[in-house]
Amino acid sequence: MDYKLCYNIEATGHSGGIWVLIATSCSATTSEFASHPHAISFTVVEGSKNWVCTAFYAKPRVELRQWVWAHLRELGGQITLPWLVLGDFNEILLSTESRGGRFSLARASQFLEVLNDCNFLDMGAKGLRFTWYRNQPGVMLAKRLDRAVCNVAWQAMIPEAYVENLCRVYSDHCPLLLRLDGSREKNQERPFRFQAAWATHKGFERIVKEAWCRSTPTLANGLQAIRTDAIKFNK
Structure with a gap:
């Protein structure tokens, strides 16, 4: 398959850099x-779908990352279309997204504030648990630094979309593969996955309580009721 380069930001040394390419056979326009x-943000138009995609790279130095967070917030105040952001955020949300090293609750809270301010949902991922690996003396560090997030309008427009964390080859980061059509799962029921972003929504606790109280009082029935209502809540 042939590709053409649409937009790019060159790397600084061995870090950063963004290339946006599109297949020559693709019917979408950007x-x-x-x-x-x-960050590079561009509109995508394909048929009746019209949305904004942001290819993103956050600085590894914490003090410089605030500049990139400010840009996302600024975009959030301008974009009214369905919006997807994917790339290397160089930050994690939960302690379970890291193996080895220290977890900073303060930094995670700042990251969560940015996602909330932009009304983003974490799309989650299939495949590998972590997206960045590095050998340190006596320990292998691993973190989920790369992800895709979207607003509710984008998720409602393309509900079958999902992300796969692929195996790394030359880089210490894993590639992310975003599948828009969910073709692998059209003929089978999708497995239920709890989304961490739900817990940050002020209305989700009520969803859980009402589902639990409505069900027959057994653990299995309660969890099934919560699963059903959580899926409706997500939509």
Whole structure:
């Protein structure tokens, strides 16, 4: 398959850099929406679907990352279309997204605030649990630094979309593969997965309580009721 380069930001040394390519056979059209030294945002139009995609790279240095967070918040105030952001956020939300090293609750809270301010949902991922690996003396560090997030409008527009964390080859990061059609799962029931973003929504606790109280008082029935209502809540 042939590709053409649409937009790019060159790397600094061995870090950063963003290339946006599109297959020559693709029927979608793109136009640049906004540019930043660490993010490229562009509109995608294909048939009746019209949305914004942001290819993203956050600085590994914490003090410089605030500049990139500010850009996301600024975009959040401008974008009214369905919106998807994917790339290397260089940050984690939960202690379970890290193996080895220290977990910073303060930094995770700042990251969560950014996602909340932009009304983002974490899309989760299939495949590998972590997306970044590095050997340190006596320990292998691993973190989920790369992810895709979207607003509710984007998820409602393409509900079958999901992300796969693929195996890394040359980089210490794993590639992310975003599948829009969910073709692997059209003929089978999708497994239920709890989304961490639900717990940050002020209305989700009520969903859980009402589902639990409505069900026959056994653990299995309670969890099944919560599963059903959580899926409706997610939509």
